[in-house]
Amino acid sequence: MRVRRSTVIDAPVDAVWALLRDFNGHGDWHPAVAASLIEDGPTADRIGAVRAFRLADGSQLREQLIALSDRDRSLTYCLLDSPIPLMGYVASIRLKPVTEGDRTFWTWESQFSPPAGREEELARLVALDIYEAGFSAVRRLLTKPRPTVRAAAPPPSPPPAVRPPPAATGATLISEAIVVERHGGPEELRPRRVAVPPPGDNQVRLQQTAIGVNFIDVYCRTGFFDLLQLPGTPGMEAAGVVLDVGPGVTRLRPGDRVAYACPPVGAYADLRTMDATLLVPLPADIDDEMAAAVLLKGLSAHFLLHRVHAVQRGETVLIHAAAGGVGLLLCQWAGALGAIVIGTVSSEEKAEAARRGGCRHPIVTSQENFVPGVLDITGGRGADVIYDAVGRDTLDRSLQALAVRGHLVSFGQASGPIGAWDLDRFTAKSTTLSRPNYAHYTSSPDEVRDMAAHLFEAIRQGLLRVTIGQRFALSEAALAHQRLEARATIGSTILIPGWRS
Ligand SMILES: NC(=O)c1ccc[n+]([C@@H]2O[C@H](COP(=O)([O-])OP(=O)(O)OC[C@H]3O[C@@H](n4cnc5c(N)ncnc54)[C@H](OP(=O)(O)O)[C@@H]3O)[C@@H](O)[C@H]2O)c1
The missing domain is CATH 3.90.180.10 (Medium-chain alcohol dehydrogenases, catalytic domain)
Known part of the structure; x- marks a missing residue:
């Protein structure tokens, strides 16, 4: 199987090559790589050098440099050990200057033999999670100010990422x-x-x-x-x-x-x-x-945490679907506002993602009912505010997990419509209910x-x-x-x- 991706980076070819030719440098720019070292300490550009690295998910891999040319701005490497079955994986990177403008054409391609039935999954992993994610990261790194020299305000007129074709007009x-x-x-x-x-x-x-x-x-x-x-x-x-x-x-x-x-x-x-x-x-x-x-998702998290309910330091916040698109942003931002964040998720993998996103207490709903969990964590009080966009499957229990005078923010229904509710039920805890609509904020x-x-x-x-x-x-x-x-x-x-x- 052959996978090939290419892109244009709005940066000079020498700058891109300086970054990519360092066979041990991918830990600095690729988002999937957590740490990397060259075995036995040879210089990273020596043919035969082996890089041992750890991915953000903890898996360990080894790859070997088998060709490098500064003249062609290209390098080729192969996979030695990997928990992912990319058998016989050999990949190469090649850069060329774009004739118009000071930009770089980057091709990244590979060949490997996937196990039967996993072709599509592994081709997608290589193309999107490795190559396209790498393109984005390098683009971000080379076309923006480095964090250490970051200005408080964005620069006035950034270079366009894509130049419009002249034929477009009219x-x-x-x-x-x-x-x-x-x-x-x-x-x-x-x-x-x-x-x-x-x-x-x-x-x-x-x-x-x-x-x-x-x-x-x-x-x-x-x-x-x-x-x-x-x-x-x-x-x-x-x-x-x-x-x-x-x-x-x-x-x-x-x-x-x-x-x-x-x-x-x-x-x-x-x-x-x-x-x-x-x-x-x-x-x-x-x-x-x-x-x-x-x-x-970020604008939603913004108005949910700052306007629908202005989260205060020390408040306990329960976020359903805490590893979801909106959920991960809510967890991080609520944590930054000083809240104690509890989240519900459906699997251990999602619990880990939520934890990495600042959720102090992920509750795995496939293993336990979240109501006793929340009451336990809050010493029987319940959560001060609950962000519930799961809807039908959770809203009733959210009410049970809420503190007296708590705020129930029902902002979605991923599991199905919430149906009709008897307002008298909110009297038992003097509950405030919000049902915010994105359009109105x-x-x-x-x-x-x-x-x-x-x-x-x-x-x-x-x-x-x-x-x-x-x-x-x-x-x-x-x-x-x-x-x-x-x-x-x-x-x-x-x-x-x-x-x-
Ligand atoms: N009102 C507003 O202004 C507003 C604005 C933006 C988003 N929203 C709402 O926020 C919610 C999250 O949106 P999102 O795009 O970020 O999606 P998402 O959270 O990435 O995906 C939905 C998540 O909901 C959970 N879920 C629980 N029961 C489910 C079921 N039966 N079917 C599918 N998912 C279920 C799943 O997490 P687990 O597997 O961990 O349970 C799933 O990953 C949606 O309900 C959306 O409508 C509302």
Whole structure:
């Protein structure tokens, strides 16, 4: 099996090569590598050097350098030991300068023999979790100011990540898009080609590079929410670059990097038009994938923790689905605000992810009922505030786990609708109930930009780490929904236009 990925990095080829030629340097830039050392201490660029390294999940691997050429800016290596069955894995990296502009074309490819039945899974792991994750990390590292020289405010005009093709202006373009023709299961998300006309008054046309998957997209696909008119394209969140602008647009120009997290739906596409006022300009240190992974979920965490209930130091907060997209952000931010964070998750793996995200007390719901767990941790008092977006399966027990005068924030229904409730039940504990709607906390563009600036600053300060647990090609949106609904995802899920796996 052969896997090949390539990308363009907006940095000079010598800068990229200086980073990649260090065979022991991947621990400094690849997000999957926790630590790496060269065995027996030879220099890292010696042919035959073996790097032994540990991944963030604890697994140990060894790889050997088998060729390196400074003239061709290329290196080849093979896998010696690995818990992952990538038999006979040989990979190479090659860089070339891009003729126009001081940029780098980077190809990363490999050959290996996977066990029967695991071809697709392992090809995806190599292509997305190793190569694409590495591309993103290097792009982030080389096209943003280093943390040590970080300015408080983002630089005024970052270089565009993608240059708009000159042919874009004024013409109708054909986009790859996901279209839903009738409400139903994930299989209703079908790849289609759609026409995208030039932008109208006060609109821009975007070349999207990363698209966020949110549980609300499931509600739209099934028809539980009526935001998606059929036939239509779902999705409320993406990042990309402005291709062309319509009459009346003054604050954006072609080449600007932007993101959005709002209706109208239609994000599951390569190209789309949007009202310019709905777009948030992206600072240079927030890359496209991170923006698509965090904007909607991060704005939600922002208003849930600061406005729906202003979390106070010392409060006990229970967060359901604590290893989910919104859940991991809620855990980290609530912890940074000084709260004692309890979280529910469905598996040990998710408990570990939640713990890494600052959840002090993860409760694995497949093993225990969370109500006694919460009462035990709080000395019988219950939680001061509960963020419950699981809905049908948890809301009743959330009420039992809440403190007297506690605040129950019911902001979603991943397990099903919450149904009708008798208000008298809230008297027993003088409970406050909130049922916040994203649209009502993000209706003004100025408010969204302020909240986004606050969110990006929290990321910059290290209060929030964005976990992209899953990447799929845009054409695999159905698979992404299947995994989300099967509770098989951790952190954020994104779709990448233009990939073929
Ligand atoms: N009101 C608002 O303004 C607003 C804004 C944003 C998001 N939300 C809501 O926040 C929630 C989280 O959104 P997200 O996109 O970040 O998704 P997510 O949390 O990444 O995924 C949903 C998680 O819910 C849990 N879950 C429990 N029972 C489930 C079931 N029967 N089916 C599927 N999942 C189940 C699973 O975690 P475990 O396996 O650990 O239980 C699953 O991973 C959604 O309910 C969404 O609607 C609301």
